[in-house]
Amino acid sequence: xxxxxxxxxxxxxxxxxxxxxxxPHCSGNEKGIGDYIVSVAEKLDLDxxxxxxxNIVISKPASPxxxxxxxxxxxxxxxxxxxxxxxxxxxxxxxxxQAEIKEEWIHAKGTTLxxxxxxxxxxxxxxxxxxxxxxxxxxxxxxxxxxRGLTGANQIGSDFLxxxxxxxxxxxxxxEFTIGCAGGADNQIHIPLKxxxxxxxxxxxxxxxxxxxxxxGVDINLGRGNAIKLLARILWQTESMIPFRLIxxxxxxxxxxxxxxxxxxxxxxxNEKQSFIDFMKGAFxxxxxxxxxxxxxxxxxxxxxxxxxxxxxxxxxxxxxxxxLFTCPHGVIAMHPEMEELVETSTNLAVVHTHTDKxxxxxxxxxxxxSALEATRHSISALSQLIGAEIIYEDGYPSWPPDLQxxxxxxxxxxxxxxxxxxxxxxxIHAGLECGIIGEKFEGMDMISFGPTIKFxxxxxxxxxxxxxxxxxxxxxxxxxxxx
Numbered sequence: 066x067x068x069x070x071x072x073x074x075x076x077x078x079x080x081x082x083x084x085x086x087x088x089p090h091c092s093g094n095e096k097g098i099g100d101y102i103v104s105v106a107e108k109l110d111l112d113x114x115x116x117x118x119x120n121i122v123i124s125k126p127a128s129p130x131x132x133x134x135x136x137x138x139x140x141x142x143x144x145x146x147x148x149x150x151x152x153x154x155x156x157x158x159x160x161x162x163q164a165e166i167k168e169e170w171i172h173a174k175g176t177t178l179x180x181x182x183x184x185x186x187x188x189x190x191x192x193x194x195x196x197x198x199x200x201x202x203x204x205x206x207x208x209x210x211x212x213r214g215l216t217g218a219n220q221i222g223s224d225f226l227x228x229x230x231x232x233x234x235x236x237x238x239x240x241e242f243t244i245g246c247a248g249g250a251d252n253q254i255h256i257p258l259k260x261x262x263x264x265x266x267x268x269x270x271x272x273x274x275x276x277x278x279x280x281x282g283v284d285i286n287l288g289r290g291n292a293i294k295l296l297a298r299i300l301w302q303t304e305s306m307i308p309f310r311l312i313x314x315x316x317x318x319x320x321x322x323x324x325x326x327x328x329x330x331x332x333x334x335x336n337e338k339q340s341f342i343d344f345m346k347g348a349f350x351x352x353x354x355x356x357x358x359x360x361x362x363x364x365x366x367x368x369x370x371x372x373x374x375x376x377x378x379x380x381x382x383x384x385x386x387x388x389x390l391f392t393c394p395h396g397v398i399a400m401h402p403e404m405e406e407l408v409e410t411s412t413n414l415a416v417v418h419t420h421t422d423k424x425x426x427x428x429x430x431x432x433x434x435x436s437a438l439e440a441t442r443h444s445i446s447a448l449s450q451l452i453g454a455e456i457i458y459e460d461g462y463p464s465w466p467p468d469l470q471x472x473x474x475x476x477x478x479x480x481x482x483x484x485x486x487x488x489x490x491x492x493x494i495h496a497g498l499e500c501g502i503i504g505e506k507f508e509g510m511d512m513i514s515f516g517p518t519i520k521f522x523x524x525x526x527x528x529x530x531x532x533x534x535x536x537x538x539x540x541x542x543x544x545x546x547x548x549x
Contacts, residue, residue, distance in 0.1 A: 067083065069083075069164060069165070069166060070082070070083050073531060073534075074535050074538075075191055075535070075538050077190075077191040077194050077195065078184075078187050078188055078190075078191040078534065078538060079187075081105075081186075081187035081190045081191060082180075082183055082184060082187045084101060085098065085101075085179060085183040085186070085187060086161055086162040086164055086179065086183075087161045087162075088101055088161075089157055089158050089159060089160075090143060090144055090145055090179070091144065091145060091146075091147035091157050091158075092144040092145070092146070092147075092209075092210050092211070092212045092213040093144070093210060093213065094144075094157075094158065095119055095143050095144050095209045095210070096119065098143050099115065099119055099121055099143060099207070099209070102121055102123070102143065102186070102190065102207055103115065103121060105123075105190050105193065105194070106121075106123045106193070109193060109194060111123050111124060111125055111193060112124045114225075116220065116221070116222060116225065117220075118209060118210075118216070118217055118220040118221075119209040119210075119217065120206070120207065120208050120209055120217045120218075120220065120221055120225070121143075121206075121207040122204050122205065122206050122207070122225060122226065123193060123204070123205045123207075124202075124203065124204050124205075125192075125193055125200075125202075125203040125204075125205070126202060127200065127201050127202040127203070127549065128198070128199045128200055128201075128549060131199065131200070131201055131202075131549040132202065134201030134202065134548065134549050135201060135228070135229055135230055135548070136201060136202040136203070136204060136227050136228030136229065136230070137200070137201050137202070137203055137204075137228055137230045137231075137232060137545065137548055138203075138204045138205075138206055138226060138228040138230065138231040138232065139188070139189040139192060139203065139204070139205045139206070139232050139234060140189075140205075140206040140207075140208070140231055140232065140233050140234065140235075140499065140503070141182045141185030141186040141188075141189060141206075141207060141208070141233070141234045141235055142182045142185075142186070142207070142208045142209070142210075142211030142212070142217065142218075142235065142499065143182070143183075143186055143207045143208070143209060144209055144210055144211055144212050144213075145177060145179035145181065145182075145183060145212070146177050146181070146212050146319060146321070146322060146522070146523040147176070147177060148176065148177045148278075148318075148319065148322060148325075148523060148524055148525055149175055149176040149177070149525055150175045150176075150525050151274060151326060152175070153174070153175035153176060153525070155175070155176050157176075162176060162177075162178060162179060163176075164178065166531070167528075169530055169531050169532055170520075170528040170529065170530055170531065171528060171529050171531060172526075172527070172528045173525065173527065175525055176525055177522075177523065177524065177525060177527050178527040178528065178529065179527075180519045180522070180527060180528070180529035181235070181237065181519055181522040181523070181527065182211070182234070182235045184234075184516065184517055184519070184529055184534060184537075185233075185234030185235050185516055186207055186234075188234055188537070188538060188541065189205040189207070189234065190205070191538075192205070192541070192542070192545070193205055195542075198542055198545060198546070199545065199546040199549050200545040200546065200548075200549050201545070201548050201549045202227075202228065203228075203545075204226055204227065204228050206225075206226065208221070208499060211235075211499060212319070212321060212523075213319075213320070213321075214251070214320075214459075214462065215462045215497060215499055215502055217499075218462075218499035218502040218503060219462070219502055221502075221503070221506060223506060223507070226503075226507060229507070229509050229510055229511060230473055230510075230511050230512075230548065231500065231503060231510055231511070231512040231513075232512075232513060232514075232515070232541070232544070233498060233499065233500050233512060233513070233514035233515075234514070234515070234516050234541075235498060235499070235514060235516060236494075236514045236515050236516040237283070237516055237517075237518065237519040237520075237522060238490070238516075238518055239515075239516070239517050239518045239530070239533035239536050239537055240481075240485075240487075240489055240490060240536075241489060241490045241491075241492055241515065242474065242477065242478065242481075242489045242490070242491045242492070242513055242514070242515050243492055243493065243494050243498065243513070243514040243515065244465075244467045244468060244469070244471065244474055244491060244492070244493060244512075244513060244514075245433070245464070245465050245466055245467030245468075245493030245494070246433075246464060246465045246493060246494050246495075246496060246497055246498040246500065246501055247282065247408075247431040247432055247433045247464055247494070247495045247496065247497060248431070248432060248433070248435065248438055248461060248462055248463045248464035248497070248501060249282075249429065249430060249431040249432075249438070249461055249462055249497050250429075250430060250438060250442060250458070250459060250460065250461025250462070251320055251415075251427055251428065251429045251430070251459040251461070252427070252428045252430070252442055252445050252446065252449075252456060252457070252458060252459070253425065253426070253427055253456070253457035253459065254389075254424075254425075254426040254427075254428065254445070254449045254454050254455070254456055254457075255423050255424070255425055255426075255454060255455040255456075255457070256382075256385060256386055256389060256423060256424040256426065256449075256452060256453075256454045257382075257422065257423055257453065257454070257455075258378055258382045258386070258419065258420075258421070258422055258423050258424055259378065259379045259381070259382050259422075260375060260376040260377065260378055260379065260382070260421065261376060261377065261378075261379050262376055263310060263332050263376060263377040264334070265335075266332050266333055266334050266335060267332075267333055267334075267335050267338050267369065268312065268330055268331070268332055268333075268369070268370040268371070268374055269330070269331050269333055269338065269341065269342070269367055269368070269369060269370060270328060270329070270330055270366075270367070270368050270369075270370040271296065271299075271300075271328060271329050271330075271331065271345065271365065271366070271367055272326065272327070272328040272365070272366040272367075272368075273292045273295050273296045273316075273326065273327050273328070273349075273363070273364070273365055274292065274325070274326040274363075274364055274366070275325075275360070275362035275363045275364040276289060276290045276291075276292050276295075276323075276324075276325045276326070276360045276362075276363055277289050277325065277359070277360055277362075277521070277524065277526065278292075278322055278323045278324065278325035278523070278524045279322070279323050279521055279522075279523060279524050279526075280321065280322065280323075280496060280521075280522050280523045280524075281320070281321045281322060281323050281411075281413035281415065281429055281431070281523075282321070282408075282411070282431055282494065282495045282496030282497065283494065283495070283496050283522065284323060284521075285323070285396060285397060285408060285411045285413065285431075285495065286397055286406075286408050286411075286495070287359060288359050288396075289323055289356075289359050289360055290352075290356050290359070290360045290363060291323055291324050291395050291396075291413075291414055292316050292317070292324040292325055292326050292327035293314075293316035293317055293324045293327045293390060293414055293417050294390070294391070294393075294395050294414060295327075295349075295352055295363075296314065296316065296327045296328070296329055296390075297314075297387055297390035297391040298348075298352070298391055299345055299348040299349055299352070299365075300314075300329065300331075300387050300391075301387050301388070301391045302344075302348050303341065303344050303345055303348065304383075304384075304387065306344055307333070307337050307340050307341045307344055308333070308334065308337060309331045309332060309333040309334075309337070309341060310331065310332040310333075310377035310378055310380070310383050311329060311330075311331055311332075311377065311378050311383045311386060311387060312329075312330040312331060312332055312374050312375055312376075312377050312378065313329065313330045313374070313375065313419040314327070314328070314329040314330075314386070314390070314417055314419055314424075315327065315328055315329070315417065315418055315419065316328070316416070316417050317414075317415050317416040317417065317427075318416060319415065319416070319523065320413070320415040320416060320427050320429040321413070321415070321429060321497075321523060322415070322523040322524065323413060323415075324414070324415065324416070325524065327417070330370055330374055332377035342367050345365065345367060346365065346367070349365040353365075375421055385452040385453075386419075386424050388452070389426070389448065389449070389452055389454070390414070390417060390426075392448065393414050393426075393428065393445065393448060394412050394414075394428075394441070394444065394445065395412060395413060395414040396411060396412070397410075397411050398410040398411055398412060398432075398437070398441055399437065401433060401493075404492075404493060407433075407492070407493055407494075407495065408431075408495040409432060409433055409434060409437060409495075410430075410431070410432035410433075410434065410437040410438065410441055411430070411431050411432075411495065412428055412429065412430040412431070412441050412445070413428065413429045413430075413431075414426070414428055415427045415428065415429045428445050430442050430445070431495055431496075431497065432464070433464050433466075433493065433495070434464075435464070438461070442458070446458075462497055462501060462502055463501040463502060463505055464501055465493075465498060465500045465501035465504060465512070467493045469491075471511055471512075471513070472511060473511040473512070473513050474491070474513055476547065476548070477489075477513060477544055477547075478491070480540075480543065480544060480547050481540065484539070484540060484543055485536075485540075489515075498514055500512045500514060515537070515540075516537060517529060517530060517533040517534040517536070517537040518530040518533035
């Protein structure tokens with residue numbers, strides 16, 4: 066290992082994580098990391114299989130004398146969210162992630178780290194390598210394309226797994242047991258656009274940046290700014306005061322990340338340019354004050370833009386697009402009526418792209434209640450219909466209903482108390498986990514999710530707490546012995 070990871074425990078886990086940092090594995094580009102996982106299985110002479118989607122399962126026989134125990138599945142996803150700050154030069158298709166240690170945390174330098182879910186996957190590989198552990202029959206399941214919609218889990222065949230106890234290693238607070246999650250689904254909205262030749266005018270580029278963003282499930286309740294919404298807000302405020310026409314607006318690139326940056330090009334008469342800039346700066350100053358606690362680094366840049374661009378939108382297209390982005394719901398819709406501090410329903414205005422003849426928008430909605438999920442998606446569709454947009458309903462994924470009577474939960478809760486002299490925090494989360502899909506596919510699967518402490522996943526602020534990884538490992542190996 067390099068000096069960065071030297072001395073960190075458990076050594077084999079960090080050894081594999083260092084390799085993960087070297088191999089590109091954004092969602093949809095997981096073959097290289099999958100090949101690495103297969104190479105570990107072959108080196109250990111363990112049985113493995115890989116389905117057409119790219120999911121991998123590696124089997125390890127039980128420790129001697131424990132062959133009759135119920136099989137346990139260790140499960141994680143091998144893809145990562147690939148986000149970077151705009152001032153960072155990094156090609157996620159070939160460049161390794163540059164990691165560093167700050168105090169007790171491992172960060173990346175201006176990009177996502179991939180601790181979500183690289184740490185969970187590397188933990189499973191370390192378990193496979195360690196012949197000193199006592200454990201039941203093991204299957205280590207590595208799924209693909211979790212971050213873009215749990216695609217890998219959706220494609221798992223009914224004969225892919227044998228075990229009926231599943232430990233999902235994709236939670237992000239040490240000492241917390243997750244026993245349920247939200248379901249989710251996306252709407253794609255295509256707004257038709259028309260353009261017209263504008264009078265001679267200036268083109269100005271506006272860019273909202275510096276927002277913290279974050280995971281659209283885990284962080285949606287923190288009230289952080291959505292760059293698309295804030296940009297649409299100041300455009301809407303300005304158009305009633307100063308004439309301009311929208312040329313393009315772009316923001317977000319992942320449906321499960323709160324947009325951190327957005328920009329727009331506007332066509333504006335030269336004699337109105339300075340008034341436009343002054344009004345925009347004033348409008349954004351109010352927003353910056355409003356978000357000073359949750360997004361203290363929020364900024365607005367306004368610059369002349371001299372490159373060739375499309376013609377400006379017609380007035381009707383201009384107004385339809387700005388009005389839709391300004392009024393489209395974003396954020397928490399409802400809190401759970403029974404579980405304190407749990408978001409029940411939310412939606413994320415995740416992506417907007419403009420083309421010559423249409424705007425493409427993605428809204429990602431989550432809920433632990435199927436009817437509330439459907440109602441929120443319908444409300445977005447109703448808004449879309451008002452402007453003649455095309456709505457595409459994408460297939461979603463199921464929620465994972467909490468089972469407080471789970472034998473696995475009872476066993477591991479008691480074990481955690483004995484090990485650490487305190488009770489774990491048992492929760493359901495507003496993010497999506499593959500447990501909901503796997504539970505539907507394999508009847509009788511008893512499941513729980515836990516992991517080390519990872520902060521700010523899906524953003525360049527992502528970091529993993531080193532000490533929590535060691536505690537996570539300690540509990541996992543004791544749990545495997547208990548389940549053997």
